[in-house]
Amino acid sequence: MRSYRKELWFNVPSRRAFINITSQVQQCLGESGIKEGFVLANAMHITASVFINDDESGLHNDYDKWLEKLAPHEPVKQYRHNDTGEDNADAHLKRQVMGREVVVAVTEGRLDFGPWEQIFYGEFDGGRRKRVLIKIIGE
Amino acid sequence: MRSYRKELWFNVPSRRAFINITSQVQQCLGESGIKEGFVLANAMHITASVFINDDESGLHNDYDKWLEKLAPHEPVKQYRHNDTGEDNADAHLKRQVMGREVVVAVTEGRLDFGPWEQIFYGEFDGGRRKRVLIKIIGE
Amino acid sequence: MRSYRKELWFNVPSRRAFINITSQVQQCLGESGIKEGFVLANAMHITASVFINDDESGLHNDYDKWLEKLAPHEPVKQYRHNDTGEDNADAHLKRQVMGREVVVAVTEGRLDFGPWEQIFYGEFDGGRRKRVLIKIIGE
Numbered sequence: 081m082r083s084y085r086k087e088l089w090f091n092v093p094s095r096r097a098f099i100n101i102t103s104q105v106q107q108c109l110g111e112s113g114i115k116e117g118f119v120l121a122n123a124m125h126i127t128a129s130v131f132i133n134d135d136e137s138g139l140h141n142d143y144d145k146w147l148e149k150l151a152p153h154e155p156v157k158q159y160r161h162n163d164t165g166e167d168n169a170d171a172h173l174k175r176q177v178m179g180r181e182v183v184v185a186v187t188e189g190r191l192d193f194g195p196w197e198q199i200f201y202g203e204f205d206g207g208r209r210k211r212v213l214i215k216i217i218g219e
Numbered sequence: 220m221r222s223y224r225k226e227l228w229f230n231v232p233s234r235r236a237f238i239n240i241t242s243q244v245q246q247c248l249g250e251s252g253i254k255e256g257f258v259l260a261n262a263m264h265i266t267a268s269v270f271i272n273d274d275e276s277g278l279h280n281d282y283d284k285w286l287e288k289l290a291p292h293e294p295v296k297q298y299r300h301n302d303t304g305e306d307n308a309d310a311h312l313k314r315q316v317m318g319r320e321v322v323v324a325v326t327e328g329r330l331d332f333g334p335w336e337q338i339f340y341g342e343f344d345g346g347r348r349k350r351v352l353i354k355i356i357g358e
Numbered sequence: 359m360r361s362y363r364k365e366l367w368f369n370v371p372s373r374r375a376f377i378n379i380t381s382q383v384q385q386c387l388g389e390s391g392i393k394e395g396f397v398l399a400n401a402m403h404i405t406a407s408v409f410i411n412d413d414e415s416g417l418h419n420d421y422d423k424w425l426e427k428l429a430p431h432e433p434v435k436q437y438r439h440n441d442t443g444e445d446n447a448d449a450h451l452k453r454q455v456m457g458r459e460v461v462v463a464v465t466e467g468r469l470d471f472g473p474w475e476q477i478f479y480g481e482f483d484g485g486r487r488k489r490v491l492i493k494i495i496g497e
Contacts, residue, residue: 081220081359081497083394085465116222117356118259120396120461124472126411132319133265133311138299142308143315146290151424160416169420172411176421176456178315180410183259183322183461185354187224192352194263213470215463217395217496218356219220220359255361256495257398271458272404272450277438281447282454285429317454322398322461324493326363331491333402357495358359 084112084216087124092206095153098140099201101130101212105184106191108214115189117218121199122181125210127171129178129202147174147204171204178202186218223251223355226263231345234292237279238340240269240351244323245330247353254328256357260338261320264349266310268317268341286313286343310343317341325357362390362494365402370484373431376418377479379408379490383462384469386492393467395496399477400459403488405449407456407480425452425482449482456480464496 159169298308437447
């Protein structure tokens with residue numbers, strides 16, 4: 081069994097954003113030399129997500145509006161987590177809806193994807209350097 | 220390390236449905252000959268889910284009603300994704316709540332499940348052929 | 359490839375609770391002797407979750423309040439699942455938001471975590487013995 085590890089770093093200037101990281105994950109897979117196995121891609125921060133969906137700006141707008149409705153940022157005082165001096169409780173909630181991680185099959189050296197699958201980093205509390213872990217195991 | 224891959228195809232006539240795929244995944248595991256490892260089962264489409272829960276029709280009714288409340292199909296014009304000519308933005312949202320994939324442990328050649336765990340394909344935008352990927356790695 | 363398996367048992371007296379299981383998972387990893395691979399930690403019950411987030415009591419209070427808003431326990435008769443004699447339909451819904459499982463990378467014999475990542479058992483229908491499966495594969 082072989083394994084591969086890399087961190088992808090992001091610094092999103094806005095509070096929230098969705099960033100397509102598919103090509104970076106593909107590059108990691110190429111570097112790994114692994115032909116059959118699993119890729120794990122996970123946010124290393126608990127106010128961010130890695131998820132798979134469509135690279136369509138209208139949909140990303142819908143996600144952002146929907147997550148704000150399910151877990152609004154304001155008023156920040158509605159959350160007990162923010163009593164600690166933080167203002168990011170909503171980001172911890174949004175991240176649970178969108179998920180921490182994805183596991184993707186590797187087949188014949190490629191990400192084994194359906195026609196529209198793309199991997200995104202979902203930032204819900206930006207303005208600082210944060211990272212995603214790519215870990216690949218297989219042969 | 221061994222690996223196994225199979226696609227399961229579905230054509231759900233209704234817009235939404237939950238289909239128990241546990242026996243099909245067990246059959247894949249048997250074909251793989253793998254005794255210890257992980258099974259990945261993921262929707263290859265971004266308006267569908269694979270998830271684990273109870274095979275109880277009342278609960279499935281509850282899920283459907285709840286997901287419609289969290290992310291209603293109508294009015295379709297409330298979603299910017301639907302400006303592209305689609306009417307399935309809600310399906311992209313519902314799928315995030317229910318998840319893209321499950322990873323199941325394989326122990327002594329069996330799905331290592333608790334008493335009520337069953338694997339489901341969750342369709343949120345049916346009426347066409349769609350598929351689930353089963354990938355198994357281990358020994 | 360090596361593999362390791364252990365069940366962690368819980369008996370939460372209250373209906374809902376979040377329990378930090380990180381040190382127990384680390385102990386499993388140590389026992390396994392695996393240095394590079396993946397840890398799968400999943401609830402074996404369909405009214406409970408395993409998830410990764412912050413060990414902060416204010417946030418756990420926010421999660422509990424938020425999940426009750428998204429999928430209220432009362433009135434129990436609003437759910438068709440509860441027509442079966444159960445009163446835990448809400449727990450099946452809450453668990454989907456928080457997730458069944460996490461997959462964590464193992465690097466140099468350690469859980470490969472960001473600065474604040476901690477693993478939790480999320481109980482949504484307590485008052486009885488329930489368990490989490492830890493399965494580790496790698497080398």
